[in-house]
Amino acid sequence: MSEKADQFYNELKTAVESDQLVLPTLPEVALKIRDAVESENTSAQQIAETLTQDASLSARLIQVSNSPLYRSRTPIEDLQMAVTRLGIRMVRDLVISLAMKQIYQATSDVLDEHFRKSWNTAVEVAAICRMLATTVPGINPEQALLAGLIHNIGSLPILVMAEDDDDLFNDSEALGNVIDELTSPVGELILKTWNFGDSMTNVVKHAHNFSYDHEGGADMVDLVQIALLQGGHEPQEIDWSSVPAFAKLGMDTDVNVVEIEENQEIIESTKQSLMV
Structure with missing residues (x-):
């Protein structure tokens, strides 16, 4: 990191440790x-x-x-019908996912551009995660969707704080380095504040740690990592064959499932549902 970015890093760490960093909050109803x-x-x-x-x-x-993701023969016309048809737990995960968009409300045009970029990445990763989850026994597609949406949540307060530092905010490389360094620890702090469980907290903690491995079958981190790689959101130099997540999902690294036409339709439908 440059000296300027390093200085900002220390200021942000101090703000986190002294509880002076303004963290995003989930809407009360969610x-x-x-x-x-x-x-x-x-x-x-x-x-x-x-x-x-x-x-x-x-x-x-x-x-x-x-x-198209949930449509049945009879249109859903009111909230109670929606809750009854979808189930209480699915509605919980969907409501939190839909509420996430409200968090990405910026206070300036410049910040709005950065927020929109972060939100679009989150939506694309979430859509791929949901598609992947439909092929993995034991993983709930709606929770996978939420995992994708929260994986980069830590970048938001970093961007808000960086806006007050013109030199850093206008240096895309330096700002990118700071975001890469701090998104994970800040994301952990946010999810702990929201009282999310270990499954989701692990997502923000390990999403970009591509040597991450664990006991048992595939988990949410594995889904998010494959979504990041196959969605084109990570540097090309990462060797997919060395990423344990592919083996956990039983996936061939020579095949990009995102490019399969049937999967593309599912991904696009999910993205559209989050953009409403």
Whole structure:
């Protein structure tokens, strides 16, 4: 890192350690839905009533429920029907995923450009993760979608803080280096603040650690890493054959599943559902 980037790195670390870094927050309704689902006595009607507190999220949930990803013979016309049809847990994951877009609201045009780039990457990775999850037993596609959306969440407060440093903010290489260095630890901090579990926290911790390995079958980190590589979001010099995630998913590194036409349709449908 350059001297300027190194200085910013130390300032950001100090801000994190002293709780002075402003972290993004999930919309209140998304948190209420998550907490309600953990209660064994929650009904579809109660979830629907909570959702009505956020008109934007409610409308988007119904839109997505009627999208090609979930469409059934009978159109979903209200929230309770959506919750009943999709299931409480799926609605929880979808609501949090849909709420993520609200976090990427910038306060300036320049910051908005950076935020939009981060969001587009998150959406593309999430769409590939969801597609991959449909082929892996034991992995929930909606949770895989959320894993893709949160993998780079740590970049947001970094960008916000960097905006006050003109030299760094206008030096794309230096800024990129800082983001690469700090996205993971800042992302961990955000997910701990949101009270997310180990599965999602591991995603932000290890997403770009391509030597990451673990016991057992494929996990969310493996999905995100393959989505990053096959989606073209990582440097070309990474040797795919040395990345354990491919073996965990039983995938041939000579085949790019993203380029398969059938998979492309699934990926595009998912991306469209997140962009509503």
